[in-house]
Amino acid sequence: MTDELYARLKTYEGRAAATSGVGKDRVNEPMIRHWCEAMGDGNPAYAGPDAVAPPTMLQVWTMGGLSGHTGRAAAQDELFELLDGAGYTSVVATDCEQEYLRPLRPGDRVTYDAVIESVSERKTTKLGTGYFITTRMDVRAGGEPAGTHRFRILKYTPRARKPKGSRPRPVVNRDNAGFWEGVAEHRLLIQRCGGCGTLRFPWLPGCGRCGSPDWDTVEASGSGSVFSYVVMHHPPFPAFDPPFAVGLIELAEGVRIVSNVVGIPPDRVRVGMPVELEFSRIDGEFELPVFRGVQGGVG
Template sequence: MTDAEPAAGFYERIKAYEGQSAAVGGEGRDPVNSPMIRHWCEAMGHLLPVDGSAPPTMLQVWTMAGLSGHGDRSGPYDELLGALDAAGFDAVVATDCEQEYVRPLRPGDRIVFDAVIESVSPRKTTKLGIGHFITTRMDLRSGGEQVGTHRFRILKYAPAPRKAPGKRPRPVVNRDNAGFWNGVSRHELLIQRCTGCGTPRFPWLPGCNSCGGQAWDTVKASGSGTVYSYVVMHHPPFPAFEPPYAVALVELPEGVRMIANVTGVPYDKVRIGMPVELEFAVVDDELTLPVFRVREGV
């Protein structure tokens, strides 16, 4: 169906799911609790709220079902996904979410939620392939009062034919990170620094995570670093990449961490704590990437 015009009436059939329930009276597996708040703040690099409340952006955390799920998987939402699967739109990617906050969540709050299929888009053509965007809206309550709204959007699509292997994917360059990539083209690794509070940040962002300030300058990285963590990529295979290879989270003395390839040793010899040095890999005439080479003698 996806290689030609869709079957007559297909979009009308899946659009009919708009307004139907995706969940009714769902309950969070655990109440809002201090250990989860602490773990989340540590993972995100945020300070713990002084009043003990949960950061607003944790809103979805309290609704997650875990590996065991919430139970019944035979409602309208699963019927919709099944219809898309059967029509050839069998791949899925999360595209974005929107959240609205009514009041802070505090330890002890128990979350109850309802979810509705808010919209089903007409067929769209994307770089990933042809498909439909599905948006669900989740309304969250605690103690009978609304505490927030979470909208989540996915793309169910038929993957586009793969391009010929060999060309490395291009980074997405926009007005927020163009300065970083301009620096890389000059073989400079530039780190943003808030001119209000002095906090360094990476990746590049339009505002400071610490004080919210929008004024910033840059610091040129010294080039030294340490492997803070790493993974070895085995699967899935991807054009222009030859697994297995190591990808590391490198800690820089300037106070930030960045993800990059590690070179200079076999993938299975990379270790946490290894000292590394910055170098620039010229992929082709259009693309240069910062990578980190393990220091000689390590």
């Protein structure tokens, strides 16, 4: 069945996913401004009378919005229906590649064609088993090539969930290993820049203020307050018993950390509530820093 399915999937390679599509809006200054504000990009090339659109907005001008796409061909829907019918019902975007051929300017009308470029063999990933599908979109403006956008997704069957009681493990790498070593010793360590002295959290390989790669650590006192919080009710996650409170904790040292607020009913957590650091052992294997609401605090 697997070989037969893959043979059918391969027949979709080279088939059109969209033909003579037209962007719903011309390249325009308001959308460029919103994008730059969202991305924190203050490049002066994207404002003023000679503005160009950020190259990474290439796909934006082809999006269909809630009302759908123009020029969409049937092949991609057929491909997805085939995979859905075979049990590969979940989908996740994995990556994209873009090539920029000419700048887009306010007033440009974008047109595009798209093709199903490739379907991979069946792959097994941490999410589950499925097929990677790559679609290539060729974008034009004023009839001239403006860029190419390759978009890759995984259509997959999710892996079986871990049994309740198994909490996700923290990802430990060379940039944050020192933090987790401190946690194992019941110490909450904050990075301090060796150049400008700025404290930072979470741990990073370099200073966002002065760029220095040099740093040491200071140990947090453990005192803090709830800067913001949410109470999780739904959806349920394995090994978590809702409702529970997740807080953005502002430490006395001025940095903030996301963690659970414990020792108090979730509906009693309030912004400004004082909290104290403690450490919770998870599944008998590792420690996590959590924060206990202080009796008599706000709320």
